Structures are given as structure tokens and as C-alpha cells.
Amino acid sequence: MHDVVSIKKNSVSIRDLSLAFGSVKVLENLNLDIRDGEFLVLLGSSGCGKSTLLNCIAGLLEPTDGQIFIKDRNVTWEEPKDRGIGMVFQSYALYPQMSVEKNLSFGLRVAKVPKDEINKRVARAAGILQIEPLLKRKPAELSGGQRQRVAIGRALVRDVDVFLFDEPLSNLDAKLRSELRVELKRLHQSLKNTMIYVTHDQIEALTLADRIAIMKSGVIQQLDDPVTIYNRPRNQFVAGFIGSPSMNFLPGELAEEGGKTVFRTNGVSFSLDGYEASEPLTPGRKVTLGARPEHIKVDSDIQGGEVHEAIVDIEEPMGADNLLWLKHAGHVMSVRIGGARRYAVGSKVRLAFDMSMASLFDAQTEERL
Amino acid sequence: MANISTLNTAAAGFDAVSDQVATGPRGRKPRRTFSPRNIMLYGTLIVAALYYLLPLYVMVVTSLKGMPEVRMGNIFSPPMEITFEPWVKAWAEACTGLNCDGLSRGFWNSVRILIPSVVVSIAVASVSGYALANWRFKGSELFFSILIIGAFIPYQVMLYPVVIALREIGVYGTLTGLVIVHTIFGMPILTLLFRNYFASLPVELFKAARIDGAGFWQIYFRIMLPMALPIFVVAMILQVTGIWNDFLFGVVFTRPDVYPMTVQLNNIVNSVQGVKEYNVNMAATLLTGAVPLIVYFVSGRLFVRGIAAGAVKG
Numbered sequence: 001m002h003d004v005v006s007i008k009k010n011s012v013s014i015r016d017l018s019l020a021f022g023s024v025k026v027l028e029n030l031n032l033d034i035r036d037g038e039f040l041v042l043l044g045s046s047g048c049g050k051s052t053l054l055n056c057i058a059g060l061l062e063p064t065d066g067q068i069f070i071k072d073r074n075v076t077w078e079e080p081k082d083r084g085i086g087m088v089f090q091s092y093a094l095y096p097q098m099s100v101e102k103n104l105s106f107g108l109r110v111a112k113v114p115k116d117e118i119n120k121r122v123a124r125a126a127g128i129l130q131i132e133p134l135l136k137r138k139p140a141e142l143s144g145g146q147r148q149r150v151a152i153g154r155a156l157v158r159d160v161d162v163f164l165f166d167e168p169l170s171n172l173d174a175k176l177r178s179e180l181r182v183e184l185k186r187l188h189q190s191l192k193n194t195m196i197y198v199t200h201d202q203i204e205a206l207t208l209a210d211r212i213a214i215m216k217s218g219v220i221q222q223l224d225d226p227v228t229i230y231n232r233p234r235n236q237f238v239a240g241f242i243g244s245p246s247m248n249f250l251p252g253e254l255a256e257e258g259g260k261t262v263f264r265t266n267g268v269s270f271s272l273d274g275y276e277a278s279e280p281l282t283p284g285r286k287v288t289l290g291a292r293p294e295h296i297k298v299d300s301d302i303q304g305g306e307v308h309e310a311i312v313d314i315e316e317p318m319g320a321d322n323l324l325w326l327k328h329a330g331h332v333m334s335v336r337i338g339g340a341r342r343y344a345v346g347s348k349v350r351l352a353f354d355m356s357m358a359s360l361f362d363a364q365t366e367e368r369l
Numbered sequence: 370m371a372n373i374s375t376l377n378t379a380a381a382g383f384d385a386v387s388d389q390v391a392t393g394p395r396g397r398k399p400r401r402t403f404s405p406r407n408i409m410l411y412g413t414l415i416v417a418a419l420y421y422l423l424p425l426y427v428m429v430v431t432s433l434k435g436m437p438e439v440r441m442g443n444i445f446s447p448p449m450e451i452t453f454e455p456w457v458k459a460w461a462e463a464c465t466g467l468n469c470d471g472l473s474r475g476f477w478n479s480v481r482i483l484i485p486s487v488v489v490s491i492a493v494a495s496v497s498g499y500a501l502a503n504w505r506f507k508g509s510e511l512f513f514s515i516l517i518i519g520a521f522i523p524y525q526v527m528l529y530p531v532v533i534a535l536r537e538i539g540v541y542g543t544l545t546g547l548v549i550v551h552t553i554f555g556m557p558i559l560t561l562l563f564r565n566y567f568a569s570l571p572v573e574l575f576k577a578a579r580i581d582g583a584g585f586w587q588i589y590f591r592i593m594l595p596m597a598l599p600i601f602v603v604a605m606i607l608q609v610t611g612i613w614n615d616f617l618f619g620v621v622f623t624r625p626d627v628y629p630m631t632v633q634l635n636n637i638v639n640s641v642q643g644v645k646e647y648n649v650n651m652a653a654t655l656l657t658g659a660v661p662l663i664v665y666f667v668s669g670r671l672f673v674r675g676i677a678a679g680a681v682k683g
Contacts, residue, residue: 060576081582097595106591107581153578238559 009072011036011194012057012162017066019052023080026052027218030066034196039205041205045241050198053215054164057196058087068300071161081111083162086155090167091351092147096138097162100150101135104157115347124154125366145176146180152187169204181207202242206230214238231357239290239359247290248333251363256283263289264359268329271306274355277369286363292338293323295357301337302352310351326351432456432651439647443552455648459656463649467634468626472653479613480658481544482629486551487608495554497591498563503575514563520557528621535622542624550622551612559604565602568592597602602668610661630657 012034019027025048034040042050055061057068060078067076077082094103104125104232108118124130128187129149132217138146148168155163168184169177185208188195199205205212206226214237222234241248252265261281262269271287272281297303311329317339324335324343328351335351343349360369401407432455434448445484461471467520469473501519501656531550532541540546578588628636635659638650 055576058576058580060579079582080580085579085580087580089573089577091571091573093571093577095574095578095592106578106583110582110587154581158581 008273009036009141010034010069011038011071012196013066013072014053014057017053017056017063017068019049019061019063025218026054027063029219030220031365032213033221033265034194037192037194039195039197039208039210041097041209042215043195043200043205043212043213043241045200047322048215049218050215052167052168052218054087054166054196054198057083057162058085058164059083065122072314084160085162085164086158086160087164087166088148088151088155088168090140090170092144092151092171094147094150094154095139096139098138099135100131100137100139102151103139104135104153107154107158110196121157121159125153127144128156128190129153137348144172146179147182148172152184161194163193163195164193165199167199167366168197170199170279184208188251199242202244202288206242233290233359236288236290236361239361241274243292245293245334245336245369247292247359248296248331249361250289250291250331250333252289252356253283254283255288256358265289266330268308270308270353270355272355272360273305275358275360276356277360279369281360281369282314287352287369288361288363288366290359290361291332292332292357293354295325295334295354296333297352297354298324298337298349299334302350305355307350309350312347315343316344317342324349363368373466428655431646434648434653436646436648437645445479455646455652456656457652459637459649460647462654463637464634464642465625465628465633465640472630472633472637472656475625475628475630475657478544478627478629478633482547482551482619483609483612485548487614489548490552490555490559490608491604493552493603494559495563495594496589496605497556497598498560498565499567499593500585501560502567503572503588504585504595513560514556516560519584520561522542524554524617528617532621534609541622542627544623544627547618547627550618553616554635555611557610560602562607563597563600566597570596605663606668609664613660671681 006047010033012032014030017027017032030053031051044050044190052061056063057070059075059078062368063076064285067074068086069075083143095106097261098106101122104122105118108121113121123132129152131146131149131153133325134142134146134150135256139150142150144189150169151168164328165184169180172180181204188208197204206229209226211223211225212229214221214229216237222229222238224232224234229238230242233242236249240249250263250265252263255262255264255269257264260271260273261283262271265272308327308328313332314325315322317324319339321339322337322341324333324337326335326349338352361367362369394465431444432440435450435452436453438449459471460473462469463471495499500507523652535541535546535550540549574592578592583591597611614631615629616631616635619632620635622633623629634653637653
């Protein structure tokens with residue numbers, strides 16, 4: 001009896017979900033468990049099936065196969081309104097002919113909720129989102145950020161367990177986007193609802209998510225917390241997708257040198273001291289070394305380890321930091337250094353790899369070793 | 370010294386520029402009112418307008434003349450003595466066959482045909498257009514294709530089958546029969562119009578309404594209908610002018626006592642008994658054409674807006 005209570009409930013569970021439009025398979029055998037109160041981000045480039053998955057959870061698309069559970073209830077055949085979800089769309093989707101107040105209360109009026117209850121809930125949502133002064137206005141009289149706030153409010157008044165966001169910030173300009181991003185995070189911290197958030201913006205994903213699911217052609221590539229995704233990408237796709245500027249990839253092979261396994265590319269060897277491998281590194285294997293720009297150290301940043309010499313190819317000062325493109329061992333790799341440190345093009349620098357943060361990928365399977 | 374002189378020439382050059390800044394072109398480029406371009410443009414427009422207005426002018430002046438003046442044959446001259454006698458006669462006294470109560474009978478017949486046909490056809494077409502755009506069902510695309518083909522089949526092909534069908538259900542020759550025919554034949558083009566309009570509205574609105582729990586009719590009445598006013602005006606104008614101007618269906622599917630106005634007009638103008646009363650004919654034609662003309666003048670602006678509305682993101 002007591003055991004049953006202690007089981008941590010899943011908020012949303014997806015079992016073997018498949019969806020095909022005719023012969024085009026968008027989702028295939030997808031499984032996903034989202035914990036209660038979790039902020040899950042579905043990340044991927046356009047056409048990877050992330051919005052399709054969200055629409056399936058919302059009940060706006062019928063899956064070809066599989067099941068969807070919300071709060072341990074099988075909702076696969078339920079109508080969207082009966083699933084206990086609220087949804088926010090990229091284009092806001094506010095009803096243009098209704099005032100903000102009517103927009104917020106539309107769902108409740110359809111459900112024939114008593115009037116004073118409607119007023120109470122609208123006032124609460126408007127208070128949380130600070131849109132009280134806008135209640136009498138029409139959507140056309142609002143700015144983009146205000147519209148998106150109203151759209152979030154429409155999900156809020158419905159008092160649901162799960163919030164679904166379909167690229168809610170993509171239509172906003174950069175400044176508003178970062179402001180609303182912070183507000184969304186604050187909202188999640190105070191409401192503690194389950195939130196599923198679709199985006200193609202990796203910054204949004206990394207900043208908002210408890211866990212990120214990176215998708216590619218209908219398959220989840222990796223489901224992990226942002227730090228793990230960033231530092232321990234499971235395969236080369238995830239490694240290249242996350243991070244800007246993106247990870248340096250050096251194709252080469254594993255070799256044996258002085259009793260140790262090293263990485264060799266174009267005749268230059270790199271020591272792999274400090275690398276945490278999940279399987280034995282056998283010499284002769286074709287691999288790709290991946291290193292993020294901030295995990296390659298230059299000159300005074302070097303804290304020991306094997307030191308190489310490289311030539312500055314291009315310098316890109318970006319304010320807070322400075323991006324150097326260095327030529328070494330027949331490759332050009334980007335390195336992030338402090339914004340105050342400047343180098344002349346063509347000058348020689350010393351560089352060292354932080355192998356504890358690097359990744360080795362099998363050249364064939366592209367899986368991390 | 371050399372330095373100073375270059376400085377001076379530089380300064381002189383700067384002065385020249387600043388002179389130009391003070392006196393040179395500034396602001397909007399002036400355009401002459403009587404440029405060759407304007408003369409061509411407005412000349413063509415005026416000629417075209419006159420070409421189309423001339424027959425109307427002839428009709429109006431002729432309808433205001435008495436028969437003696439008409440017989441003089443100066444069709445362009447304004448009436449020497451204005452009389453409304455032909456208008457009264459056309460409306461209330463002109464004979465068609467057995468009846469001699471003028472066009473008024475046809476006018477009221479047309480109104481009784483027009484109102485139910487327009488209302489029913491628009492109501493049905495807007496709902497089916499909405500369903501085809503937002504509630505895709507198995508075979509909805511095929512259904513839509515068939516509907517579009519229907520819009521391109523000439524009516525004449527279907528006349529006889531429709532006559533038989535109306536006879537079988539017992540409404541041949543009645544106003545009801547004609548209303549049914551108009552409603553059905555307006556359907557393809559109207560459904561196409563509404564479907565494309567609803568399909569142009571952002572699909573997220575529909576999704577949001579579904580999540581808010583609204584059903585088929587609630588979404589239609591509370592979300593879609595208020596956004597579709599421009600297209601309703603377009604549909605209304607198309608149907609009013611189309612049905613009012615119809616002659617073929619009216620003459621085929623009705624009997625003389627329920628002939629619509631156009632058929633009656635034809636019978637007045639083409640009747641060959643005694644004198645041809647040109648002034649009465651002109652007045653009768655103007656009366657018949659008045660309804661579509663008024664509809665165009667009143668709602669022309671809305672019409673253009675509705676036609677363009679599909680292209681603009683709303």
C-alpha cells in the first residue's frame with residue numbers, strides 16, 4: 001500500500017508513438033516519459049517532428065500508432081479539451097475580434113464555468129502576467145510581447161496540468177525574446193506545472209530546460225539535462241547541433257605511441273590523457289575528435305598537458321570574448337579566449353586540448369566513445 | 370603655403386557643395402499636371418468612361434421623353450419636356466401576355482426568389498467551405514475536386530435533367546423550384562470562395578479554439594464567422610447580381626405568373642403588338658438593372674476589400 005504512494009508519477013508518457021502522413025513517416029516508435037513538474041524542451045531543426053509530437057500530445061493530430069498518457073490516464077482517443085493541457089502557439093493565435101479579457105475567458109465560457117469563477121481566474125492570470133491594463137484591448141492593439149503574454153494567459157486560466165509551447169518566442173525580436181525567456185522560467189518556478197516546450201533555438205533550450213530531448217528525423221537522439229547534453233553529447237549530431245560557434249571536429253584515427261593510445265590526424269599526435277572513455281579505445285580505429293572552442297586553451301590559459309603550436313588564421317572579436325581560428329595539423333579550429341586578448345593574424349600561439357571535456361566519435365556510427 | 374592653398378581649394382570645393390545643398394533638389398520631386406503621361410492616362414480613361422456611359426445616357430434621356438419626341442429620332446438630345454409617364458407605365462401598366470400590371474409583379478417575384486436563394490446558398494456554402502478547410506475528412510479533397518468541376522460545367526447541359534428532377538419532386542414551375550435551382554447552382558463557386566478564405570486564416574486559431582474546447586459549430590459561429598465578414602459581402606454581391614440577372618433559369622423553370630423581373634422585361638421589350646414604346650422599354654430596363662447597380666455602388670468598396678482579403682494576412 002505504502003509503496004504505491006511513493007512512486008514518482010509521470011506527468012506525460014508517450015508509448016511507441018508513430019505518425020505517418022501517407023508514406024512519409026514523421027514519428028517512429030517514439031517513447032518519452034516526462035516527470036511531474038518538469039520543464040522539457042524538444043529541440044531540433046525544422047522538419048524533425050518536434051512540433052508534430054507536440055500536436056499529438058495536444059490531440060490536434062491523430063497518431064497512426066501508439067499511446068499517450070497524461071497524469072496516468074490514457075488520453076490517446078480524448079478530445080484536446082479533455083486532456084488537461086493548455087497550448088501556446090508561435091503565431092499567438094489570439095481571436096482577433098475578441099478583447100483580451102474575452103480571449104482569456106473563451107475556453108471557460110465554452111465550458112460554461114460560472115461567471116464569478118471566470119472573473120476570478122482571469123484576474124489571477126492577468127495578475128501573474130501583468131496584463132491587467134490590457135484586458136479591454138483587442139489583440140491588434142497589442143505589441144508582439146503583449147500578445148504572447150495574453151496567449152500564455154489563455155493557457156493559464158484553464159488551470160491545466162501540462163503546458164505545451166510551440167516555439168512561443170520565435171516571432172519576437174531578440175530583446176523581447178530574452179526578456180520573455182526569463183519570465184517563462186520564473187513562471188515555471190512559481191507554478192511548478194509540467195511544461196513541454198518546442199524550439200529550434202539552442203539558447204532557449206539550454207536556459208529553460210530541466211531536460212532537453214534533441215530530435216532528428218522523428219527520433220530522439222539524446223534526452224538529458226542541458227549540462228550533460230553540452231558536455232557529453234551522445235553522438236556527433238548532438239555535438240554539432242548544440243553550441244555556438246559549433247564544436248571543432250578533427251577526423252583522424254586512434255594509434256599507439258609509447259604504450260599509450262593517442263589520437264592522430266595528418267601525422268600529428270594528440271595525447272588523450274584525461275579523456276573519459278565509455279569503451280576501450282583500440283588503436284587503428286577511425287574516429288573524430290570533437291572539442292568545443294572554449295575547451296581548447298591558448299598560451300597563458302594552458303594548465304599543463306601536451307602543448308602544440310598553431311598559427312592564427314582569423315580573429316573574430318565578439319565583445320565579451322574573442323574567437324580565434326587557428327591552423328594546426330592541417331585543420332582550422334576555432335578557439336574562444338577572453339575579449340581583451342588580441343592576436344595578430346599569422347602570429348604563432350601555443351595551444352592545448354582539455355581532453356576531459358573533449359569527445360571522441362566513431363567515424364562510422366558517429367556515436368561517442 | 371602649399372598646404373594652405375590645398376586647404377583653400379578644399380574649402381572652396383566644400384562651399385560649392387553647400388551651395389548646391391542650399392539651392393539644389395530637395396524633398397519631393399515636382400511633377401507637372403499636364404505632362405504627356407498624364408494627358409495620355411486621363412485621356413484614355415475619359416474616352417473609355419464616355420464610351421460606356423453613352424448608352425446609359427441615351428437610355429435615361431429616352432426614358433424621360435414622350436413618344437412624339439422619341440419619334441423625332443434625335444436620340445442624343447435631352448428631353449424638351451421631362452415626363453415620368455414611361456416609368457410609371459413600365460412599373461405598373463405595361464402588358465406582358467395576359468397581365469397588364471407592369472414590371473412590379475416581376476420585381477416582387479424576383480425579390481421572393483432572391484432572398485431565400487441568397488440566404489440559403491451562402492449559409493450552406495460557408496459551412497461546407499469551413500468544414501472543407503478545417504475539418505478534413507477522408508475523401509474531402511476528392512469531394513472538393515468534384516465540386517470545382519461542377520463550377521465549370523455549362524448550365525445548359527443540365528437544363529433538361531433539372532426539369533425532370535423538379536417535376537418528379539413536384540416543384541416544377543413554382544418559385545420554390547427556382548429557389549432550389551439557384552441555391553444548388555451557386556454552391557460550387559461559393560464553397561470554393563469560402564473554403565479558400567477559411568484556409569487562408571491561420572490554422573493556429575482553429576487549433577487554439579479546439580484546445581479551448583469549442584466544437585464544430587462554436588468555432589464556426591464564434592471564431593470563424595466574425596472574421597469572415599468581407600468574404601460574406603463578396604458572396605452576397607456575387608449571388609445577388611447573379612440571381613437577379615438570371616434569365617435562363619427563370620424562363621425555363623417557372624410559369625408566366627411567377628416569372629422573375631428579367632423574363633418579364635424581355636416579354637415587355639419583345640412584345641410585338643401595336644407601337645414599340647421605346648421610352649417605356651428604356652425605363653423598364655433601367656428599373657430592372659437598378660438593383661445590381663445599387664448593390665455595386667453601396668458595397669463596391671467592401672467587395673474589393675473582400676476579394677483582396679485572402680491575400681492579406683489577417
